[in-house]
Amino acid sequence: MEGLAPIDGWAFVAILAKAAGYAAALVAMGGPLFVATFRSAPGGALRLARMLAAGAAVVGLAVLAVRFGIRSARISGMGLDGAVDPIMLGLVWDSPLGTAALWHGVGAVLILGILIDGAMGLSASLLGALLVAVSHAVVGHSLGDPRWLLGGLVGAHLLAGAFWVGALAPLHRAADLAGSAALLHRFGTIASGAVAVLVLVGLTFAWLMIGSLSGLVGTAYGWTLIAKLALVAGLLGLAAGNKLRLVPALASGDPSASGRLRRAIRMEMVAVALILLATATLTSITTPPVNL
Amino acid sequence: MTRLILALAAMVALTTAALAHSKTDATTPAEGATVDTVEVIAMRFDDPMRITAITLTGPDGEVDLVRETGFDPVMEFRGMPGGAVAPGAYTVEWRGLASDGHPMQGSFGFTVAD
Numbered sequence: 001m002e003g004l005a006p007i008d009g010w011a012f013v014a015i016l017a018k019a020a021g022y023a024a025a026l027v028a029m030g031g032p033l034f035v036a037t038f039r040s041a042p043g044g045a046l047r048l049a050r051m052l053a054a055g056a057a058v059v060g061l062a063v064l065a066v067r068f069g070i071r072s073a074r075i076s077g078m079g080l081d082g083a084v085d086p087i088m089l090g091l092v093w094d095s096p097l098g099t100a101a102l103w104h105g106v107g108a109v110l111i112l113g114i115l116i117d118g119a120m121g122l123s124a125s126l127l128g129a130l131l132v133a134v135s136h137a138v139v140g141h142s143l144g145d146p147r148w149l150l151g152g153l154v155g156a157h158l159l160a161g162a163f164w165v166g167a168l169a170p171l172h173r174a175a176d177l178a179g180s181a182a183l184l185h186r187f188g189t190i191a192s193g194a195v196a197v198l199v200l201v202g203l204t205f206a207w208l209m210i211g212s213l214s215g216l217v218g219t220a221y222g223w224t225l226i227a228k229l230a231l232v233a234g235l236l237g238l239a240a241g242n243k244l245r246l247v248p249a250l251a252s253g254d255p256s257a258s259g260r261l262r263r264a265i266r267m268e269m270v271a272v273a274l275i276l277l278a279t280a281t282l283t284s285i286t287t288p289p290v291n292l
Numbered sequence: 293m294t295r296l297i298l299a300l301a302a303m304v305a306l307t308t309a310a311l312a313h314s315k316t317d318a319t320t321p322a323e324g325a326t327v328d329t330v331e332v333i334a335m336r337f338d339d340p341m342r343i344t345a346i347t348l349t350g351p352d353g354e355v356d357l358v359r360e361t362g363f364d365p366v367m368e369f370r371g372m373p374g375g376a377v378a379p380g381a382y383t384v385e386w387r388g389l390a391s392d393g394h395p396m397q398g399s400f401g402f403t404v405a406d
Contacts, residue, residue: 006397014395074395077345077387091344091363096393143392284394 003287004220010074011285017067018280023273024060025104028053028111029132029159030166032125035114037163037190041183045174050114052169053125057108060132064101068092096139103138107131133158140283141209144291153205160198164191165272172265175258181251184261188243195236208290215289224286228278235271238264319384321402328405330377332370333357333384340365341396345387348373350404351380365391379406 005011031053035046069083071092076082092098110128113121136142136158137151144150167187174180206225216222242264249257320334321327333348342365348355356374369386385399 071395074397075344075387075389077347077385077397087363088344091342091389095342095389096391100393139393141392 001220001223002218003289003292005285005287007285010070010079014067014070014074015277015280015284017063017070018284019273019276021060021063021067022276022279023165024056024063025132025136026158026162026165026276027056027169028060028108028166029129029162030164031056032111032114032122032129033159033163034167034170036122036126038183038186041170042174042177042180044177045170045180045183048173049166049170053114053166054112057111057128061105061108064104068097068101071097096143100135100139103131103135107133107135129159129162130155133162141288142205144208144288150205150208153201153208156197157201157205160194160201163194164198167191168265168269168272172262172269175250175261175265181247184242184247184250188247191239192243195239199232209288211290215292219286219289219292221282221286221288224278224282228275228282231271231275231278235268235275238268238271242268319400323400324402326403326405330373330382330402330404332360332372334371335369335384335386337367337369340367340391341369342366342389343369343386344389346371347385348382349385350378350382352378355382365389377404379404 031049034041034049035053038046041049068089072085072088073079073083075091076085076088078085078088082088093101107128107130110124110131113124113128115121116124133155134151137154142150142154171184171187174183210216210219210222210225216225242261246257246261246264250261318336320332321330333346335343342363343359343361344363346357346359346369348357348371355377357371358374360370360372361368381401381403383399383401385397387395387397390396
């Protein structure tokens with residue numbers, strides 16, 4: 001297949017680590033967005049959003065360090081020895097991944113501000129979420145031309161995705177608590193807008209990367225994107241079912257609605273994990289058709 | 293929202309994404325070629341590439357390569373065989389970092405005639 005890089009064990013590990021990094025980044029960014037948007041949510045849900053965001057910010061930095069080692073190993077061709085080789089690590093640090101790590105590092109520390117009560121802490125964490133979004137726009141395929149448009153699209157895609165992904169665990173917790181129907185209804189309304197942004201900017205970016213129908217169906221990038229879109233369609237189906245069926249059932253006092261909604265949210269989490277794996281594959285071992 | 297979509301669509305229509313990756317345009321010796329002698333191993337890229345590892349392997353095992361271009365990002369990488377290159381089939385395997393940060397790798401082969 002055209003545009004597919006050689007896949008060895010290290011490439012496979014790199015994809016897993018990148019997907020884990022995406023998950024950590026989205027949860028870390030999503031926590032401040034959730035707390036800022038739903039200040040009147042049940043205390044348990046807000047507490048969970050704060051703890052998860054802080055935990056994910058720390059885990060995200062650890063994953064980033066591991067990814068430095070993996071990349072260093074890959075470019076050295078020396079295996080595990082290459083992962084700790086100072087010269088190779090230095091070359092990775094000099095590459096766009098080093099720049100991204102700086103933005104990501106500062107962003108992650110600011111996100112920890114979410115643990116501090118009050119407007120200052122929340123503002124710091126929101127700025128941190130923005131910096132983590134920027135860190136993903138200064139590396140990889142978004143460095144093509146037109147750079148500012150591609151970078152802006154990636155940043156918007158991540159912030160909208162983080163709003164959704166970061167809300168899943170707090171909403172899962174809230175669905176079990178009394179009086180959560182109003183929160184879930186409000187999330188459904190705002191998420192509709194966020195999803196529209198997510199899909200619109202995602203498709204625009206894909207169009208810029210692919211440029212033609214033959215690029216979509218004739219390349220590894222295109223097929224990986226098709227797989228991702230199929231998973232996204234499944235996720236959107238689940239989300240629509242929640243918004244149109246389960247949340248109204250919860251609001252009307254249906255005793256089984258809470259359990260069904262919580263199960264559906266867990267399935268959304270699984271779908272998100274698969275989407276992140278597809279995305280990590282797309283950004284790691286395939287070449288956008290416009291670059292072939 | 294509609295205005296935003298229209299503005300975005302207009303920008304997209306007016307631009308085509310340029311190269312984010314570099315790929316090997318051509319090599320010396322050429323892929324699959326049969327040559328009498330090898331004075332230089334060269335690879336040309338369409339975007340600066342930092343070659344981080346390169347090996348030349350032939351019938352007598354690995355042949356040392358003296359890098360003319362070092363570790364700097366280059367459009368053309370050049371390396372000279374450190375010793376005599378015996379007749380037989382050779383493979384060049386390389387790894388590098390593209391300017392967008394992606395790790396890249398590739399290989400090509402050629403034959404040195406008797």
